[in-house]
Amino acid sequence: MWAGNYPNGAVYIVTCTAPLGAPGTSGGWVWLATPPDGFGATETTPGELAARAVELMQLTGPAIGHTPDPGLTGLVGVPVWLWTEVGPTTWGPNTATASVPGLSVTATAQASEIAWEMGDGTTMRCANPGTPYHEGGIQSPTCHHVYQQSSAGQPDDAYRITATTTWQVTWVGGGASGSLTVTRTSSSTVRIGEMQVLITG
Structure with a gap:
């Protein structure tokens, strides 16, 4: 035998x-x-293992970057650059495998967009991780927002930015395959002021 x-x-x-x-x-x-597929794993489905593989990836919301830097104050009418640091857990791609005896599922995740809720009622949807600010930059080539009013009167006199990443996940294993969508969220704050111009005659 x-x-x-x-x-x-x-x-x-x-x-x-x-x-x-x-x-x-x-x-x-x-x-x-x-072991043959499914051996010793009759109570665990490929879909359940796919969800477990997603947990193993430890996907997060954006590692938020924006102008002005925290602690500084931006200006009404000046573009606020928006981006995330790019890595396996913040933008992807990311791959993980979950297994039980006789059954393994491999899942791959890639972010498809970030929805930026800017705290002033505006939501920016950017199908990219954004572009980190560089000295001398005016308007982001990929993702930015222009505030029309100062953040005075907001909690802590700052707008709260809530960024939600949408992840597309595909998986295969155990003679099956599928896809699912997951989201992850993080937040930051930004202060926006108004420039006062004094003209004397």
Whole structure:
């Protein structure tokens, strides 16, 4: 039964069933190097393992970057640059495999967009991670917002930015495949002031 492979792998008994009322067929013993799909995992579905693989990725909301830097104050009418640091947990791609005896599912996640709720009633949807600010930059080439009013009167005199990343996940394993969508959120604050111009004659 071991076909000369002992002690590697294992020997399994194969049972061949038939529809009710039909004659059954005999099975037999077979040596396999690894457990067959689903062996010992009859209570865990591929979809459940896919969800577990997503947990293993430890996906997060954006690692938010914006102008002005925290602690500084921006100006009404001046573009606020928006971006996230790019990495496996903040933008992707990210891959993880979840397993139980005899069954493994591999999932791959890639962010597709970030929805930036700017705290002034505006939501910016950017299908990219944004562009980090560089000295001398005026308007972000990928993702920015222009405030029309100062943040005076807001909690702590600052607008709260809430950024939600949408992740597209595909998975395969156990003779099945599928896809799912997950979201992750993070937040920051930004202060916006108005420039006062004094003209003397």
